[in-house]
Amino acid sequence: MINKKIEAALNKQIEAEANSSNLYLAMASWAEAQGYEGVSNFFYDQSDEERQHMLKLVKYVNERGGRAHICATTEPLKIFDCLTHVFQDFLDHEVEITRLINELVHVCLEEKDYTTQNFLQWYVAEQIEEEAVARTILDKLKLIGTDKGGLYLFDRDINQITVTSAAGPMSE
Ligand code: FEO
Numbered sequence: 001m002i003n004k005k006i007e008a009a010l011n012k013q014i015e016a017e018a019n020s021s022n023l024y025l026a027m028a029s030w031a032e033a034q035g036y037e038g039v040s041n042f043f044y045d046q047s048d049e050e051r052q053h054m055l056k057l058v059k060y061v062n063e064r065g066g067r068a069h070i071c072a073t074t075e076p077l078k079i080f081d082c083l084t085h086v087f088q089d090f091l092d093h094e095v096e097i098t099r100l101i102n103e104l105v106h107v108c109l110e111e112k113d114y115t116t117q118n119f120l121q122w123y124v125a126e127q128i129e130e131e132a133v134a135r136t137i138l139d140k141l142k143l144i145g146t147d148k149g150g151l152y153l154f155d156r157d158i159n160q161i162t163v164t165s166a167a168g169p170m171s172e
Helices: 004-034 037-063 083-110 114-144 148-166
Strands: none
Touching: 004 037, 004 083, 037 083, 037 114, 037 148, 083 114, 114 148
16 A cells, blocks of 8 residues: 555656656657658657556556546647757656656655555666667767768668667666
């Protein structure tokens, strides 16, 4: 059974994951409209992943005797202008999510809720991987700069870039 403080903290994270899913959906849609098919598929997949992160939390809260709160999502207000800025936003957003997960773990330790703290370790590991992927992609984009041929190849190969980049010691 989770206590009210943990329930509220987990519900806040449910909202954050839902907003992440919405933000990446907006990025996918922007990329699709720009003709970046690979990038749009990447963000559609990211958006789906964030929804899975949200669902995992919803089910956990309900299974542990709490009640998951499904709230309205925030409209992403960012104006996207180029791939480098979009991926910088992606990295910044993941860094912020990592901070929220760490805060959540801290609340669990304060409340001596070691079951939830253990459940959250999956998110801790996931954040290491997501930040690593975002950083690797951003580094590649910075190398390419505004070179059209480079951007064409980047868009074509982005899914391979992420798979190989994420295959470090922390990946499953
Ligand atoms: Fe659910 Fe990308 O963190």
